[in-house]
Amino acid sequence: MTEISIATKMSDTRQTARIGVYVCRCGLNIAKTVDCKKVAEDISGTDDVIVSKDITYACSEPGQMEIQEDILEHGLDRVVVASCSPRLHEPTFRRMMLKAGLNPYLLEMANLREQCSWVHIHEPEAATQKAEDLVKMSVARVRLLSPLTEQVLPMIKKTLVIGAGVAGIQAALDLADNGYEVFLVEKNPSVGGTMAQLDKTFPTMDCSI
Amino acid sequence: MADAGRHPDIKLHTMSEVVSVKGYVGNFEVKLVKRARYVLEKECTACGECAKVCPVVFPDEFNVGLSSRKAVYIPFPQAVPSSYLINMDECMGRGCSKCLDSCDKKCINFHASDEEITVKVGSIVVATGLEPYDPRPMDEYGYTRFENVVTSLEFERIVNAGGPTKGSLIRPKDRKRPKSVGFIQCVGSRSKRKGGEYCSNICCMNTIKGTLVLKEHYPDIEIKVFYIDIRAFGKGFEDLYNRSRSLGVQYLRGLPGSVEELPDGTMRVAVENIATGRIEFHDLEMLVLAIGMKPSSGTQKLQEMLGLQLTPDGFYLEAHPKLQPVDAATRGIFYAGCAEGPKDIKESVTQGSAAAARAIRLMHKGTISSEPITSEVIADHCKSCGICAEVCPYNAITVDVKKKTPAIVNTAACAGCGTCAAECKFGAIVMNHFTDEQIVSQINTLLAEKAQDKILTFACNWCSYAGADYAGVSRLQYPANVRIIRTMCSGRVDEKFIWHAFEKGAPVVLVSGCHIGDCHYIDANRWTEKRVEKIRRKMEKRGIRPERLQLEWISAAEGIRFAKVMEKMEELRRSVSAEEIAETLKILKEKSLKEKQGG
Ligand SMILES: Cc1cc2nc3c(=O)[nH]c(=O)nc-3n(C[C@H](O)[C@H](O)[C@H](O)COP(=O)(O)OP(=O)(O)OC[C@H]3O[C@@H](n4cnc5c(N)ncnc54)[C@H](O)[C@@H]3O)c2cc1C
Ligand code: SF4
Ligand code: SF4
Ligand code: SF4
Numbered sequence: 061m062t063e064i065s066i067a068t069k070m071s072d073t074r075q076t077a078r079i080g081v082y083v084c085r086c087g088l089n090i091a092k093t094v095d096c097k098k099v100a101e102d103i104s105g106t107d108d109v110i111v112s113k114d115i116t117y118a119c120s121e122p123g124q125m126e127i128q129e130d131i132l133e134h135g136l137d138r139v140v141v142a143s144c145s146p147r148l149h150e151p152t153f154r155r156m157m158l159k160a161g162l163n164p165y166l167l168e169m170a171n172l173r174e175q176c177s178w179v180h181i182h183e184p185e186a187a188t189q190k191a192e193d194l195v196k197m198s199v200a201r202v203r204l205l206s207p208l209t210e211q212v213l214p215m216i217k218k219t220l221v222i223g224a225g226v227a228g229i230q231a232a233l234d235l236a237d238n239g240y241e242v243f244l245v246e247k248n249p250s251v252g253g254t255m256a257q258l259d260k261t262f263p264t265m266d267c268s269i
Numbered sequence: 270m271a272d273a274g275r276h277p278d279i280k281l282h283t284m285s286e287v288v289s290v291k292g293y294v295g296n297f298e299v300k301l302v303k304r305a306r307y308v309l310e311k312e313c314t315a316c317g318e319c320a321k322v323c324p325v326v327f328p329d330e331f332n333v334g335l336s337s338r339k340a341v342y343i344p345f346p347q348a349v350p351s352s353y354l355i356n357m358d359e360c361m362g363r364g365c366s367k368c369l370d371s372c373d374k375k376c377i378n379f380h381a382s383d384e385e386i387t388v389k390v391g392s393i394v395v396a397t398g399l400e401p402y403d404p405r406p407m408d409e410y411g412y413t414r415f416e417n418v419v420t421s422l423e424f425e426r427i428v429n430a431g432g433p434t435k436g437s438l439i440r441p442k443d444r445k446r447p448k449s450v451g452f453i454q455c456v457g458s459r460s461k462r463k464g465g466e467y468c469s470n471i472c473c474m475n476t477i478k479g480t481l482v483l484k485e486h487y488p489d490i491e492i493k494v495f496y497i498d499i500r501a502f503g504k505g506f507e508d509l510y511n512r513s514r515s516l517g518v519q520y521l522r523g524l525p526g527s528v529e530e531l532p533d534g535t536m537r538v539a540v541e542n543i544a545t546g547r548i549e550f551h552d553l554e555m556l557v558l559a560i561g562m563k564p565s566s567g568t569q570k571l572q573e574m575l576g577l578q579l580t581p582d583g584f585y586l587e588a589h590p591k592l593q594p595v596d597a598a599t600r601g602i603f604y605a606g607c608a609e610g611p612k613d614i615k616e617s618v619t620q621g622s623a624a625a626a627r628a629i630r631l632m633h634k635g636t637i638s639s640e641p642i643t644s645e646v647i648a649d650h651c652k653s654c655g656i657c658a659e660v661c662p663y664n665a666i667t668v669d670v671k672k673k674t675p676a677i678v679n680t681a682a683c684a685g686c687g688t689c690a691a692e693c694k695f696g697a698i699v700m701n702h703f704t705d706e707q708i709v710s711q712i713n714t715l716l717a718e719k720a721q722d723k724i725l726t727f728a729c730n731w732c733s734y735a736g737a738d739y740a741g742v743s744r745l746q747y748p749a750n751v752r753i754i755r756t757m758c759s760g761r762v763d764e765k766f767i768w769h770a771f772e773k774g775a776p777v778v779l780v781s782g783c784h785i786g787d788c789h790y791i792d793a794n795r796w797t798e799k800r801v802e803k804i805r806r807k808m809e810k811r812g813i814r815p816e817r818l819q820l821e822w823i824s825a826a827e828g829i830r831f832a833k834v835m836e837k838m839e840e841l842r843r844s845v846s847a848e849e850i851a852e853t854l855k856i857l858k859e860k861s862l863k864e865k866q867g868g
Contacts, residue, residue, distance in 0.1 A: 145738045146755070147730070165641065165702060174741030175753060179832075186749035193715055193752060200710040208641035208701055213681055215295040215637045216391040219628050222287060222571065226614055227606025228396030229273045230621025231628075235394075236278035238629055243388045244273060245301055246283045247567070250348035252270050253398050254607075257331065257422065259429035259436075261614055262478040263505040 080111040080136040084118035084143035093177035094191045124156045131160040140198045142170035163207035170194040225253020274349035294601030295637040305381040306354040312376035313352035319368035333423045336433035392601045392628040399562040399607035402457030411528040416442040418556045440555040442534045447554030449491035452476045458561030469561030470611040473500045484516040492518045584610045595624045642702045643683040650697035651675035657689035662791035686790035687761030715752045720774035724751045729759045732783035739828035747835035760793035776845035784822040
């Protein structure tokens with residue numbers, strides 16, 4: 061494939077993948093600019109892609125159900141969701157993977173909304189072409205993803221609050237009243253911050269301390 | 270205030286500052302330095318005998334220098350902890366010891382020293398607040414030249430019943446009660462030239478409050494407020510504004526251009542009244558500057574220690590401006606109060622409670638699951654060179670270079686930036702979920718067809734990728750041939766990815782990440798910078814135009830900048846001809862042939 065030396069683990073010998081691709085229309089947010097049906101159709105011939113379809117709202121309850129049913133029915137083991145930014149819905153679809161019995165890290169998202177339909181509103185053809193590229197890139201990547209497991213680590217149930225003005229004091233008291241130990245650190249010799257210097261304060265016009 | 274000092278579950282450390290933070294969510298190790306107070310905090314009953322005998326007199330910073338205090342003092346009567354302290358820089362030294370002798374409880378200790386304290390916590394709330402704007406650069410208002418020009422904070426102390434004048438209004442120069450007072454708004458705010466460009470939120474209401482306090486005590490006093498517009502947006506605020514106007518306070522639209530002092534100490538204010546369009550002169554016996562607020566002075570130091578991000582204004586940047594207003598992008602860290610932006614007491618308290626609730630939500634289970642996106646060493650390939658340990662911003666890797674034992678990654682400490690994988694010359698590190706193979710497959714796919722038309726962009730998850738999303742949310746338009754590959758950090762972008770892209774016919778490559786100082790992985794992007802420089806030097810040597818590789822810092826808030834950079838990249842791409850690409854392919858092929866023959 062390439063002439064460069066790439067770091068690979070010995071255990072990384074995979075069987076062929078069974079990939080499901082879902083091109084989300086996001087109502088009209090994506091579909092107004094990107095021809096989602098065409099993208100799904102053009103992808104359907106790609107190696108290892110078992111299912112490829114467009115879908116109205118992938119993130120909605122029915123959308124997720126549809127994907128989960130496909131996973132079971134077609135024995136899919138990897139999923140590409142081409143929709144909004146992963147910064148928004150990656151956690152949503154990772155939970156969906158878990159529910160369908162798949163490792164959540166065998167999911168890949170293609171960003172067709174924030175980074176495609178919304179930024180090329182007047183170029184439907186170029187946007188559709190880009191969407192296709194982005195989905196192909198995701199398919200290539202998802203094929204090579206490995207299942208990962210989250211580590212469970214201990215949590216120290218204590219909080220450090222830096223600054224003892226009204227905001228820090230309020231946070232410290234709320235935490236402490238809920239039984240959490242708090243270290244309240246203040247650089248000055250007294251707590252109180254700016255408010256301690258005020259006499260009457262708006263809107264109540266009463267004393268601040 | 271007193272509750273915070275008394276609560277059994279709150280360990281209060283005053284005169285203390287954070288000096289280092291290690292670890293990660295669930296398990297932070299924080300080092301504090303507690304400066305010596307020289308008075309035993311727990312024993313002191315605040316009787317004040319010591320201050321009576323102390324011979325050293327200094328201006329009192331709590332009263333913004335309007336009164337005096339001794340070298341042994343209590344910041345203000347209601348201070349918590351209720352204890353005196355000695356400022357050793359001011360104290361005459363051990364020879365004096367008058368205070369020592371005067372203290373019945375013997376709680377003064379000249380031998381006390383600064384203390385280092387280490388605490389372990391699962392979460393952190395940053396509530397470092399504000400710093401009032403220092404109006405000295407605004408010389409047109411004469412703050413440094415005329416005694417009767419005071420800041421709103423000084424004014425607060427002058428009218429405060431517990432303040433240096435016991436609440437009676439006097440002007441500083443001759444200690445006489447002024448018959449007229451002027452307020453100048455937006456000092457240090459809403460200006461491109463001086464102070465911040467933002468609105469400080471509280472100064473309009475604070476001035477209205479001031480006018481009401483004055484009118485209550487001195488109904489005949491003449492008050493004029495010079496302003497751009499009055500921002501009385503909060504609950505109950507408009508009522509106060511209306512009350513102020515109905516009491517005869519005059520609101521004049523227009524900020525003064527200059528202030529002069531008349532021989533009797535009256536201030537003459539020159540202003541262009543926007544309502545009439547005329548230059549007017551107003552004589553007022555005292556002037557109050559409604560100063561705005563800035564982030565607290567230690568913000569930058571703390572931001573670097575905690576790996577946080579700031580807005581262009583210098584306040585802390587929240588994870589999401591609407592949906593996660595008190596979360597930092599770094600898990601386990603929360604904001605409250607003016608540290609996050611200018612706001613009033615009510616909002617600061619609300620955020621304090623919100624931050625506490627978010628921290629509790631995170632901590633209550635007692636465990637935390639960590640993202641498995643960490644690096645892994647393939648021991649067989651490792652040559653124990655130690656580079657990875659050197660570049661890791663989290664000290665998560667240990668290598669014994671002398672004993673030649675392979676590198677070991679502490680996965681709990683690894684934050685997943687991928688810098689080690691990019692820097693290892695022996696392909697001995699696999700960055701999980703962002704492996705070489707996975708990224709190379711994305712490059713291959715995007716350059717498979719019409720490579721010469723594409724703009725390959727690497728964007729880090731936290732800043733540049735988020736900036737691209739922000740461009741989308743703002744519906745900014747940019748060339749449709751941009752293709753983004755997301756990595757967690759720009760530090761992951763391996764040299765070989767760049768060469769590979771050029772080998773596959775890429776006309777241009779952009780690497781983008783967080784601004785220096787804002788890196789989500791402490792300072793991993795410094796390695797990105799070095800690496801890109803190095804590759805560009807190599808390109809130059811090999812006869813490939815180095816401009817074809819670009820590096821840009823784009824923050825999560827810079828959607829506009831992202832779109833502009835893409836326009837610039839498209840311009841650059843157009844300058845790369847098919848011949849130039851063909852030439853590059855030839856150069857790179859010859860080079861790899863030579864390397865093969867060389868062994
Ligand atoms: C002149 C003026 C008048 C105002 N009047 C009103 C009013 O009438 N009504 C109203 O609602 N609001 C008013 N405000 C606003 C009000 O003061 C703020 O909303 C409030 O004080 C913010 O609280 P805070 O806890 O966020 O910050 P602060 O009160 O600034 O407290 C921050 C604390 O953190 C400490 N700190 C900072 N950095 C560090 C560090 N690195 N390590 C340890 N400790 C640190 C500081 O010493 C300070 O004690 C006024 C503000 C000003 C300037
Ligand atoms: S609150 Fe009023 S005085 Fe303060 S910066 Fe905003 S507009 Fe200016
Ligand atoms: S950089 Fe690579 S070879 Fe060097 S110690 Fe780290 S893992 Fe081993
Ligand atoms: S991925 Fe980053 S944080 Fe993790 S070990 Fe490597 S350099 Fe350190």
